[in-house]
Each structure stands twice: as structure tokens, then as C-alpha cells.
Amino acid sequence: MNSSTDETYHRWDAEAMARCGKQLGVTIEQQSVPAAQVMTKALRMASSKSLPDIVQFDASEMPTFAEAGGLVDLRTLGLSTDDVPEGIVDFGSYKGTYYGAARSVNTLALFYNKDILDEAGVRVPTTWEELRRTAKQLTQGKRYGLALSAGGAEDGVFQFTPFMWSNGGDETDLDSPQVVGALDFWKALLQDGSLSKSTVNWTQADVNDQFMAGNAAMMINGPWQVETLNTKKSLHWEIARIPVPEAGADSVGPLGGAVLTVPRTGDAEREKTAGRIVACLAGEKEQLTYALNSWMVPANEKAAAEWRTQVPELDALADQVAAARSRTAKLGAGWSGVSLALQSAFQSALTGQSSEAALQRAQRRATSGN
Amino acid sequence: MTTSTVTAATSATTPGPSAAPDPARTRLRRRVARWGFVAPAVVFMLLFFGYPLVRNVLMSFQHYTPKTFFTGEAPFNGTDNWSSVFQDVLFGKALWHTLVFTAGSLLGQFCIGLALAVFFNRRFPLNGVLRSLILLPWLVPMVVSGIVWRRILDQDTGVLNTFLGTLGLDGDTPWLTSPDMALLSVILVNIWIGIPFNMVILYGGLQEIPKELYEAAALDGASAWRTFRSITLPLLKPVITVVLVLGFMSTVKILDLILALTDGGPADATQTLGTLTYQNSFVELDFGAGAVVGNVLIIVSAVFAVFYLRANRTEGK
Numbered sequence: 001m002n003s004s005t006d007e008t009y010h011r012w013d014a015e016a017m018a019r020c021g022k023q024l025g026v027t028i029e030q031q032s033v034p035a036a037q038v039m040t041k042a043l044r045m046a047s048s049k050s051l052p053d054i055v056q057f058d059a060s061e062m063p064t065f066a067e068a069g070g071l072v073d074l075r076t077l078g079l080s081t082d083d084v085p086e087g088i089v090d091f092g093s094y095k096g097t098y099y100g101a102a103r104s105v106n107t108l109a110l111f112y113n114k115d116i117l118d119e120a121g122v123r124v125p126t127t128w129e130e131l132r133r134t135a136k137q138l139t140q141g142k143r144y145g146l147a148l149s150a151g152g153a154e155d156g157v158f159q160f161t162p163f164m165w166s167n168g169g170d171e172t173d174l175d176s177p178q179v180v181g182a183l184d185f186w187k188a189l190l191q192d193g194s195l196s197k198s199t200v201n202w203t204q205a206d207v208n209d210q211f212m213a214g215n216a217a218m219m220i221n222g223p224w225q226v227e228t229l230n231t232k233k234s235l236h237w238e239i240a241r242i243p244v245p246e247a248g249a250d251s252v253g254p255l256g257g258a259v260l261t262v263p264r265t266g267d268a269e270r271e272k273t274a275g276r277i278v279a280c281l282a283g284e285k286e287q288l289t290y291a292l293n294s295w296m297v298p299a300n301e302k303a304a305a306e307w308r309t310q311v312p313e314l315d316a317l318a319d320q321v322a323a324a325r326s327r328t329a330k331l332g333a334g335w336s337g338v339s340l341a342l343q344s345a346f347q348s349a350l351t352g353q354s355s356e357a358a359l360q361r362a363q364r365r366a367t368s369g370n
Numbered sequence: 371m372t373t374s375t376v377t378a379a380t381s382a383t384t385p386g387p388s389a390a391p392d393p394a395r396t397r398l399r400r401r402v403a404r405w406g407f408v409a410p411a412v413v414f415m416l417l418f419f420g421y422p423l424v425r426n427v428l429m430s431f432q433h434y435t436p437k438t439f440f441t442g443e444a445p446f447n448g449t450d451n452w453s454s455v456f457q458d459v460l461f462g463k464a465l466w467h468t469l470v471f472t473a474g475s476l477l478g479q480f481c482i483g484l485a486l487a488v489f490f491n492r493r494f495p496l497n498g499v500l501r502s503l504i505l506l507p508w509l510v511p512m513v514v515s516g517i518v519w520r521r522i523l524d525q526d527t528g529v530l531n532t533f534l535g536t537l538g539l540d541g542d543t544p545w546l547t548s549p550d551m552a553l554l555s556v557i558l559v560n561i562w563i564g565i566p567f568n569m570v571i572l573y574g575g576l577q578e579i580p581k582e583l584y585e586a587a588a589l590d591g592a593s594a595w596r597t598f599r600s601i602t603l604p605l606l607k608p609v610i611t612v613v614l615v616l617g618f619m620s621t622v623k624i625l626d627l628i629l630a631l632t633d634g635g636p637a638d639a640t641q642t643l644g645t646l647t648y649q650n651s652f653v654e655l656d657f658g659a660g661a662v663v664g665n666v667l668i669i670v671s672a673v674f675a676v677f678y679l680r681a682n683r684t685e686g687k
Binding site: 350 | 441638
């Protein structure tokens with residue numbers, strides 16, 4: 001079961017499964033449900049003992065299922081992590097156990113409209129100060145300098161993390177000066193008029209629409225938008241790493257993506273077969289095919305190296321992935337509560353409240369267990 | 371009572387020598403038939419309403435987490451869920467938003483619906499066509515309306531602001547992006563959605579009112595307002611109760627529209643009991659807390675259902 005409800009993804013997955021199935025002599029059926037329903041559907045299936053043999057979870061949801069005791073340790077099924085970078089092994093692990101094999105990973109980057117930047121004669125910003133200045137300079141008429149998502153869902157939190165982390169902030173301490181500083185930077189962009197006031201109501205897909213329509217000169221977004229972006233031939237975009245607070249600082253983005261897991265079904269034989277299928281789907285060859293199709297970065301080191309030579313224009317993304325961080329590494333299943341508190345906080349701050357007060361409240365809410 | 375049934379049942383199975391109608395037997399047959407007709411409904415209600423309801427109440431006293439789905443164990447934790455939900459500031463906010471949302475939506479839907487019903491109650495060309503067109507918002511799925519309205523109300527590129535701007539009015543209204551405006555905008559959209567329902571039912575009620583009464587009132591020289599107040603409103607009262615109670619029940623549990631429009635944001639400004647229970651259960655996966663909020667919703671609805679039944683009973687007398 002996966003969330004490949006888009007026709008293209010569904011087809012790519014079906015092809016990959018057919019290849020792996022042929023190699024292993026098994027038939028693999030694909031069932032796709034909307035991303036937001038994978039967890040609840042899997043839980044329902046668990047209680048009715050009808051779990052599928054493989055579930056693809058969003059990596060931020062995997063710990064919840066793992067904590068409930070629903071997943072099999074992939075290493076016991078014979079999966080090797082030799083060629084997988086440590087960060088990505090952690091990404092698929094919960095409390096030190098490797099439960100999820102990532103086929104590809106993604107993160108956020110700064111997408112910019114090359115024509116607009118060239119016309120204005122500005123360089124691609126690399127620091128917050130430059131980003132603020134450039135965004136202001138590029139804001140003209142109906143066009144905003146920058147678009148990002150601060151919507152009230154995981155999208156907005158995903159987009160806030162690179163600012164929070166690059167500034168030294170941390171999800172365990174939401175009212176620290178570093179997190180406040182990151183939120184103040186967002187507020188400053190909004191006050192400058194460089195961000196649309198609708199930012200608080202946008203998903204990442206909305207941000208992409210705005211960028212494509214020419215309503216924004218730059219945007220923060222991820223590689224999964226590339227396929228849509230490329231449908232507009234007149235748009236010349238490029239990507240860069242997300243600007244950092246000060247020159248020389250590390251740009252730390254969030255690791256995103258899905259992991260293939262083997263749920264505990266109690267049937268050892270089936271679990272073993274499922275492990276072999278996961279190994280094939282997450283193998284070097286299939287990873288490369290999948291990554292090239294979906295514009296995401298392969299998790300496997302060898303595949304990633306090959307991928308870089310094939311899509312040099314996304315090189316910046318591969319760099320960003322190498323330094324990226326998993327959202328659930330520190331909090332595990334506690335991430336969802338912190339995420340909700342954080343959404344509420346940055347929305348309050350962007351609509352008038354002080355960042356400090358909003359984040360203090362968020363910290364209280366996150367620690368009260370509500 | 372039980373004994374009589376049992377004896378009657380034995381006598382029913384042994385073929386009687388005489389064909390004369392046995393009063394006990396006919397009574398039994400009637401009773402069985404009566405229960406036979408009611409039984410499917412009772413089974414249905416118990417299975418699909420009673421069971422979930424009881425489970426939901428139980429769940430609100432349990433520590434029900436993703437683990438429960440595997441182990442089947444959900445330890446009872448007394449009133450922990452209830453106290454944690456009631457202490458959450460968000461719950462108070464959501465309750466208030468729900469009340470404002472429901473009252474505002476009902477008021478708007480009902481007034482406009484009634485005005486339109488009275489308007490269409492007169493005869494004029496294209497009456498039928500216009501009346502059918504007004505039904506359209508009702509036919510569009512809620513999520514679709516939500517998404518379309520989200521685009522219309524966009525602050526920068528939305529049709530509404532662009533239109534207001536060309537009229538020389540304030541074309542920069544933060545419909546869905548300001549925490550002060552968002553709830554109002556959501557109410558306005560919901561009013562738009564609810565008008566057809568109100569209009570159709572009220573229109574039906576108006577058609578029932580005998581024309582003679584209006585003729586008599588006209589002969590007596592009553593003004594239009596007087597006619598409306600002394601004839602239309604009192605005779606329409608049963609229908610009005612139905613419309614308001616049904617409207618209340620569908621409005622108080624609103625979820626889909628808000629998820630599509632604002633997702634409860636910005637900054638929880640449109641968080642209602644419906645979205646809160648959704649968030650607790652399906653985002654945070656804290657099913658116990660979600661059940662508490664769900665139960666509060668049920669209690670609120672139940673209180674109004676009692677009012678509704680009361681009102682109906684007095685009408686019946």
C-alpha cells in the first residue's frame with residue numbers, strides 16, 4: 001500500500017513492482033490511497049488483521065507505526081544498509097532500529113525564475129540578508145519577491161524547519177531565541193511586502209502555482225514540483241540552496257520522502273518475501289529509475305552519484321539533501337503534537353502577534369501533551 | 371406477560387380442532403407482526419447508531435493510541451482525556467467558534483432563505499427556472515465549493531478582491547488570511563451553501579398556506595407586513611422549526627468546508643469542534659481526546675434534538 005494516487009507515480013511504481021516481481025517470481029499488487037489516509041487506513045487494517053505485506057509511509061509518520069509495534073526490523077529480513085548514508089539510515093530508523101528503506105529522499109531548496117533575476121541584474125541570494133534585499137527588490141506590482149508556504153498543515157512546518165534549523169533552533173525548544181529569530185525573519189519578509197499575505201493559507205502546491213503564474217520571483221519548494229514546473233516551457237527556473245542566517249553557516253533542510261516498511265503480519269514466510277521485494281525496490285537500480293522519474297534524490301550513495309551526473313541541474317538539491325535532517329529524529333512519534341503547536345505559532349505571529357509570545361505558547365502546548 | 375406469551379405460543383403450534391378465531395391467538399399474531407415490522411429498524415439502529423455511540427463514549431475514558439490497534443488493549447484512564455481536553459485553551463476557542471459559526475450561519479441562511487421563498491411564492495415569468503438555478507450550491511459537493519471559494523477569496527489573486535478593486539472599493543481584504551476575518555468569511559460561504567436548503571423547505575411550507583387566508587386579509591385591508599406577521603409566520607412555524615433544527619444539526623458538526631477553506635487556520639481562528647476532533651483523532655492519533663470532543667458534539671446535538679421533539683409534540687396536540 002502506498003500513496004501514489006497521481007497517475008504518473010502509480011504507473012512508475014507499477015512498473016518497478018512488475019520488474020521486481022518478475023525477478024523474484026511473485027506477483028505484487030499495488031493499492032494507493034491519499035497520503036493523509038495511509039496511517040489511519042493501516043491502523044484499521046492492523047486491527048482487522050488484514051495488513052498488506054508492504055506499506056510505504058511518509059517518513060514522519062513511520063515512527064508512530066513503529067512505536068505501536070507494527071513494523072518488522074528490516075535488518076532481520078536481510079536488508080543491507082552498507083551503501084546508504086548514515087543520515088538516511090537514521091531517517092528510516094526509529095530508536096535505533098531500521099524499519100524503513102527509503103527509495104529516494106527530498107528536501108527543500110530555493111527555486112528562482114532565472115529571467116526575472118537576470119533582468120533585475122541580481123545574484124542568487126545565499127544569506128538571509130541577501131534574500132530579504134533581493135526579495136524586496138524583485139517585488140513589483142502583482143509580483144512578490146518570494147513565495148513560501150506557511151499553511152496550517154505539515155506543509156508549513158516542513159517549510160519552516162530549514163529556517164529554524166539553519167539558525168541553530170531546535171524542535172525540542174520552540175521558544176529559544178534561535179527559533180524566535182527564524183520566525184522574526186519570516187515576519188520581516190511579510191512586513192517588507194516581499195511575501196504575499198496569503199502565505200498563511202497556502203500549501204506547497206499553491207506556492208508552486210504562484211511561482212508558475214509569475215506571481216513570485218523565487219520560491220521555497222521541493223523537487224516533486226519539477227514535473228509540473230517543466231510543463232510550462234516558457235519558464236526558466238533554477239535551484240539553489242536555501243539561504244542561511246550568515247555567510248558560511250550550514251543550510252540545514254528537512255529530509256522528506258517515504259520509506260518502504262514491512263508490517264508485522266505474523267506470517268514469517270510472507271514477511272521474508274516482502275523483505276526481498278523491499279530490497280529490490282530500494283535497490284540501486286530501481287532507486288535510480290525512480291529518482292530520475294520523480295526528480296528526487298536517490299537514497300543509495302552509488303545511485304546518488306550516478307544521478308548527479310545525469311541531472312546536473314539539481315546538483316544543489318543533492319548537496320542540500322546531504323546536510324538535511326529528519327524531522328522525527330529527536331521526537332519520534334511526538335513530532336505530530338509539536339508540529340501542530342508550531343503551525344499555530346507561526347500563523348499567529350505572521351498575522352500580528354509577537355513571535356516570542358506565539359512560540360512560548362507553542363512550547364507550553366507541546367510540552368503539556370496536548 | 372411472558373407466561374401468557376409462552377402459553378399462547380404452544381397453543382399456536384398445536385393445530386386447534388376448531389377453526390373459530392381464538393382472541394389470544396389473533397392478539398399474539400398481531401403483536402408478532404408489529405415487532406416484525408419494527409425489528410429491522412431496531413437492529414439497524416442498534417448496530418449502526420447504538421454501537422458506535424457506546425464505543426465513542428467508552429473510548430473517551432480510555433487511553434486509546436495507535437498501539438491499541440495491534441494489542442486490542444485500551445486501558446481505562448478515568449477522566450484523564452476529559453480533563454486534558456477541557457484544560458486545552460484550544461477547546462474553549464473551538465467551542466466558541468462553533469457557536470458563532472452555527473448562530474451566524476443559521477441566521478444568515480434562514481433570513482435570506484425565507485426572503486427568497488416569499489419572493490418565489492409569487493407568480494412571475496421564469497420563476498421555475500430561477501428557482502432551480504438557486505438550488506445549484508446545494509448540488510455542488512461541499513469540498514468542491516470549499517476549494518473554489520478558497521480561490522475566490524484569495525487576497526491577492528482572488529476574483530472577489532479583484533472585483534472589489536475595480537469598483538474602487540478596498541480590494542485588499544484579507545478574507546481568509548486574517549484571524550479576525552477568517553471566521554466571518556467561512557460563515558459567509560456556509561450561508562451561501564445553506565440558502566437553497568432553507569429556501570426549498572420554506573417555499574414548500576408557504577405553498578401549503580391556503581390562498582383564501584391571504585384573500586381575506588387583503589379584503590380587510592391588511593398591509594403586506596401585517597399579512598406576513600399574522601398569517602405567514604404563524605402558519606409557517608412548524609416548518610420553521612424543522613428547518614432550524616435540521617440546519618443546526620448539519621452546521622454544528624461542520625468539518626469538510628473548513629478543512630477545504632482554511633484547515634482550521636490561520637492561527638486556529640476557524641478551529642471548531644468538528645475540526646478539533648478530526649485533528650485529535652487523525653492527525654495526533656490521540657483517539658481518546660478525539661472521542662471526548664466528539665461526545666461534546668453529540669451532547670450539544672442531543673440537547674437540541676430534545677427541543678425539537680418537544681416542539682413537535684406540542685404541535686401535534
